[in-house]
Amino acid sequence: MSDIVIDKVLVSILGRALKAITDEMSLSMEKTTRSPILCEAKDFVTGLYDAEGGMLEQTENLPILSFSLSPVCAHIAEKFRGNVFPGDVFFHNDVFTLGNQNNDVAAFKPIFSGEELVGWSATKGHQADIGGNVRGGYNPNATEVWQEALRIPAVKVVERGVVRQDVWDLIFANVRLDIVQEDMRAEIGACTVGERRFIALIEKYGLDVFRAHTDDLIEATRKMMQAEIRGIPNGTYHGEGSVYYDGKNVGSKYQIRVAITVEDEAITFDYSDTDPQTDAFVNGTYTSSASATVLTFLQMVDPDIPHNRGMVDPLNIIIPEGTILNAAYPKATTFGNHLCPPNADAIIRALAPVIPDRVTAGWNNLLCSLSSGGDPRRGNAPYIDILFMGLKGGSGAMRDCDGYDHIGMIDASGGVLDQDYEMFEQQTPHTLIEHEYITDSAGPGEHRGGLGVRTVYEVGGEDTQIVTFGDGDVEPAFGLNGGGSGTLNTIELRYPDGEVVVPRSKDLITGVPTGTIYRQDAGGGGGYGDPLDRPIEVVGREVRNGVISAQTAKDTYRVAIDPTTGIVDTDQTATLRGS
Numbered sequence: 001m002s003d004i005v006i007d008k009v010l011v012s013i014l015g016r017a018l019k020a021i022t023d024e025m026s027l028s029m030e031k032t033t034r035s036p037i038l039c040e041a042k043d044f045v046t047g048l049y050d051a052e053g054g055m056l057e058q059t060e061n062l063p064i065l066s067f068s069l070s071p072v073c074a075h076i077a078e079k080f081r082g083n084v085f086p087g088d089v090f091f092h093n094d095v096f097t098l099g100n101q102n103n104d105v106a107a108f109k110p111i112f113s114g115e116e117l118v119g120w121s122a123t124k125g126h127q128a129d130i131g132g133n134v135r136g137g138y139n140p141n142a143t144e145v146w147q148e149a150l151r152i153p154a155v156k157v158v159e160r161g162v163v164r165q166d167v168w169d170l171i172f173a174n175v176r177l178d179i180v181q182e183d184m185r186a187e188i189g190a191c192t193v194g195e196r197r198f199i200a201l202i203e204k205y206g207l208d209v210f211r212a213h214t215d216d217l218i219e220a221t222r223k224m225m226q227a228e229i230r231g232i233p234n235g236t237y238h239g240e241g242s243v244y245y246d247g248k249n250v251g252s253k254y255q256i257r258v259a260i261t262v263e264d265e266a267i268t269f270d271y272s273d274t275d276p277q278t279d280a281f282v283n284g285t286y287t288s289s290a291s292a293t294v295l296t297f298l299q300m301v302d303p304d305i306p307h308n309r310g311m312v313d314p315l316n317i318i319i320p321e322g323t324i325l326n327a328a329y330p331k332a333t334t335f336g337n338h339l340c341p342p343n344a345d346a347i348i349r350a351l352a353p354v355i356p357d358r359v360t361a362g363w364n365n366l367l368c369s370l371s372s373g374g375d376p377r378r379g380n381a382p383y384i385d386i387l388f389m390g391l392k393g394g395s396g397a398m399r400d401c402d403g404y405d406h407i408g409m410i411d412a413s414g415g416v417l418d419q420d421y422e423m424f425e426q427q428t429p430h431t432l433i434e435h436e437y438i439t440d441s442a443g444p445g446e447h448r449g450g451l452g453v454r455t456v457y458e459v460g461g462e463d464t465q466i467v468t469f470g471d472g473d474v475e476p477a478f479g480l481n482g483g484g485s486g487t488l489n490t491i492e493l494r495y496p497d498g499e500v501v502v503p504r505s506k507d508l509i510t511g512v513p514t515g516t517i518y519r520q521d522a523g524g525g526g527g528y529g530d531p532l533d534r535p536i537e538v539v540g541r542e543v544r545n546g547v548i549s550a551q552t553a554k555d556t557y558r559v560a561i562d563p564t565t566g567i568v569d570t571d572q573t574a575t576l577r578g579s
Helices: 008-032 070-079 165-172 178-205 207-230 286-298 334-351 421-427 536-544 550-555 570-578
Strands: 044-050 055-060 089-092 104-113 116-126 155-159 235-244 253-263 266-270 315-318 367-375 381-386 431-437 453-458 462-470 490-494 507-512 517-522
Touching: 008 044, 008 055, 008 116, 008 178, 008 207, 044 070, 044 178, 070 089, 070 104, 070 116, 089 178, 104 178, 116 178, 155 165, 165 178, 178 207, 207 266, 235 334, 253 334, 266 286, 286 315, 286 334, 334 462, 367 517, 381 421, 421 431, 536 550
Parallel strands: 266 315
Antiparallel strands: 044 055, 044 116, 089 104, 089 155, 104 116, 235 253, 253 266, 367 381, 367 462, 431 453, 453 517, 462 507, 490 517
């Protein structure tokens, strides 16, 4: 390969081609999976990796999965070295061998050029069920992994193109829903799409040319990330984020502490001072926590940086085992993905003083719920649903930009498109009553935070169980540079007899009666800058559009609105702002 002359145009072409392949894999998942968690909310990632598991390109529909496939791919490549053949497929979800969450099950397919292993095609998606004590996989009462899920360490489920039926049956005998088998077949299909396109690239350009030019692409990506890091002043910066209630000890609170050290072209995120792991299910894994770090930092750099191993090489992430972000075996860890928001808070708070134009105010923390039970319209057939349409609320504002209203899963659909209303009512026996933005939920500022969202539905069906998991019911999203905080998250259940149940942020409610009204408010994001610097005409327009109330306009923004016309009262506003 040393004699190959690098063509920079071809480097760019191959970079785009790899991205096109992972995007096509993503479309394959969207069109062939059946669970709304996958085909609607797009809670999955697709990617291509080199023979050793190094990242070549990814399409991360859900950002928390941004770092989750490459470490496992490297683990499988090493564990099965010499025992990998064309047509093989491997499954994996084990959080204690670099998995990120039990329900996030991955499929890996090796790619061969002739008899040589040249890469891997992989997908990972959140499956509707993965065994364990609680339908859907979220068990707030869990203290160890066996109470949460079926563990799948790296296992070969297809060998040389033939399904290992005994292995397949062993896995899916421990999963409640047949739909999971079908969705894992869809993952295999997406991997096959990636395999075919990858081989076609190699056949078109030749293996040596392909490798030389992808090596150049990775080096160029590394330099791009190093240039971004050089834009941050050298030094060590500290930030904290809070986790409230571990699911077991009422009133408990844990701190995520990060020390971020910038040294020229390298950056280190050190979580050594983070609080110890809990005795409940609110713990993370190294992979879930490192993914949270990567995706948060990616928000502060050039969005056009390719997603290959060159992007992450300049990042050093230290998360000691035994902390809440990296629990030791055999602790429960299902909540780990949802430690991303307080982790992001810590990173933002650390870097805001030195790169104020590249960070946002606080995003609303995630509080969501999972309902399950029997659907009487289908002979009491079981269903499991995560209420994606209501789970996140607004993002934080930043310099020169308002926050995003109701960011939803932060994926390729986003916000109100995360869960189609009609599909929700087809997939569950529930009836949607209300889904809309919440007036005055955004943190005020020169640039306001994103709006939160209210979701209300009537519970239908039998044997209904609702699991709540998340945070943000104690501390709202914070403002920056004079901006105000967003609003808190709330969930309540109003039973037909009038009883009102307010679940804790990590709770398991069984026997929810038919006709119960479920109501959830997901709060808004934090504001950025002094609210008095927000243009008066913008405040007036947002009152007319119901984004903020006339009272908030007067009290917070010092803008008076004529109650009959909705027009700004310029004289009274001048008096208010003058005072």
